[in-house]
Amino acid sequence: MTNPPNQTAPAGGPLAGVRVIDLSTVLMGPYATQIFGDHGADVIKIESPEGDSTRWIGPGRHPGMGPLFLHLNRNKRSVVLDLKTAQGAAAMRRLIEGADVFVHNLRPASITRLGLDYESVSAINPRIIWCGVYGYGEDGPYAGRPAYDDLIQGAVGIADLQQRSGASEPRYVPLTIADRMVGLHAAHSVAMALYGRERTGRGCRIDVPMFETMASVVLSDHLYGRTFEPPSGDAGYVRLLSPGRRPYETSDGHICALVYNDGHWQRFLRAIERDDLRTDPRFADLSSRTRHIDEVYGFLGQTLRGQSSDHWLALFEQIDVPAVPLNSIESLLDDPHLAAVGFFRQVEHPCEGEIRTFGTSARWVGYDVSQLAPAPRLGEHTESVLRECGFDASALVSLLVSGAAVSEAAGVQVSA
Template sequence: MTSQHKQAAPAGPLEGVRVIDLSAVLMGPYATQIFGDHGADVIKIESPEGDSTRWIGPGRHPGMGPLFLHLNRNKRSVALDLKSPEGAAAMRRLIEGADVFVHNLRPASIARLGLDYESISMINPRIIWCGVYGYGEDGPYAGRPAYDDLIQGAVGIAALQQQSGASEPRYVPLTIADRMVGLHAAHSVAMALYGRERNGRGCRIDVPMFETMASVVLSDHLYGRTFEPPSGDAGYVRLLSPGRRPYETSDGYICALVYNDGHWQRFLHAIERDDLRVDPRFADLASRTRHIDEVYGFLGQTLRVQSTAHWLALFEQIDVPAVPLNTVESLLDDPHLAAVGFFRQVEHPSEGAMRTFGAPARWVGYDVSKLAPAPRLGEHTESVLRECGFDASALASLLGSGAAAPFLTDAEVSA
């Protein structure tokens, strides 16, 4: 695999892989962040205005918001105007030496830029081309815009929230569709790279949000509609029970999962309810699932009478999984995360001291600890283009025409 960008050994498993990242906002950048975390040389192509997530959230300097900082670490920023002939030509030069091309533009837009798979594969037949967008090209929704909220609604997640007890349909307060689809894109590209090592061929990968998230939702909730004719309704009843929630205790909340037969036998014995150990509703997983609202109702009433500390100690004693209820704020002080070194204090060249976190998977034999700071807009425009063969005159022409944007310091922006 090709790369002109040197990294210190021992390197991540994707060392030597060059990724051209023409994605913005969250879904595509999350996938390419994973590549960068594992050693790939990720070149983030931005318009001269920059990725819109640069301006989301409280920041110390314009264009360096917290979402952008977390999603775009271990990347280099090149600012190009791809609608200009010179910018498009520079992009083609970058693609010549790349292994992977990722974008999240709609198919019509990527074709207008001349960056569709057919055009790119003529430049670089070994390229792994990955398009991440709303809907597959074979259906009536092809080309429609898509965002996390819209996809959550379209695949039933918002309705499931109401079905499980919310007063109205609600989106999950996470960019869950963007993250899940980004993960699918990352593992699809990794498999394509492995395939290319065996057969030498590049390929095209389309990762549609709607179909990807429909498969995630239906894997749980197709349920009785799996069979023809149906054996029951759609919807995994345990997940939809209003009682499936953190349980109130006498002084707070606890998250506990009394789930398998052993859990229930030990729990009922510990609370001196041996009568329920022979109750058919509690007899086995299938029966408890059929009576899930009653089962969860019983747990809710039982746990309310003692403190969180009492139940945590008991559950640990009888080997039933349980944890305290964290908030995002208390998660920052979680003792396990502290012990495993989850959080990292880093110094960003413009933003100063930052709290961040690295790749969660642990590797033996590879170093995935690199945390290069998220780039400032156009920070690497000139250095990357020089690597690709642009001499001083060609580079000056690109910058002078506005086809490429140079990196400007805060002082230069303010001047």
């Protein structure tokens, strides 16, 4: 649920005082750093003069402020540096001197060419937590290859699992699930590294490869019978792969229900007056139902088609079996539970006007994580952040005139 303002909590979240230099683009890295910013970190987003490409995705009110960018880059400050110039690279090194965390999603060869590999960055700041998120681990033959969410979904078997579970052909899940999962892994890895640094005083390097991370996620469900040597069965968790595992059609729509454990089944079969099945060995226990999962799901599908969605939702609530209506994205916006917990926030963006967003889903007691700073305009904070790092007016003018830095402000006049 979203956190309401906490009048007794200190200003800022648990990461207040932590400065993150975010040299990541698109989704995976920005999602990790969004989590840092949401929890109080000062996230400095380093952008090229062209800006993060997500600025240009989707409908927007002004160029460069698309909906994906607005959500992924709230609670961040935008600094534009051309890192291929000597002055831009020097400014980046100055930022790194005072940072706690450095995050990037460039390929290893690219980050090395920029002089921002771990060895170079730790030489500037030995306490820094350096985190690289990219496609593949450096020890294997895929090292250095480009990687995107779709490619990783295919490489780790997700698209194939879609077909095995009933789709007519391999399909990608319609979510950037690999980017999000790997971003979460990066966020918790950095949090653990910060905790370790508190005890040891040492910074460290963290590599978070997409392929290996998502392979572990998929295989934790689907290694299944191939867990054992020799195998005790095939790979693939049969319940998840059954074509019947889908929202159930009712007489007037669809619902989502999970008649799962032994208690659920006994109460459900009693409620629909199918006592004959209460002793049927196929329905006897979880192990047996798993072995006969296609029959089990087939029976549920046939049964639920006979009554309305409201009938089944009321019955499932009465007998304490988990069930929910089937939402669309549009109906989710009006979900009564999300409304009751204050999930959605209407905020005023300084240039985009009123937008709908959402806060952190975890509830914190003792910290205030309710504040949402709007996603920045390209180069909005270039001057203020560089001033904080010790650049005086003449140094700023030099950076801006040369094009090594770009400010949102028109012209290059900088007040002393």
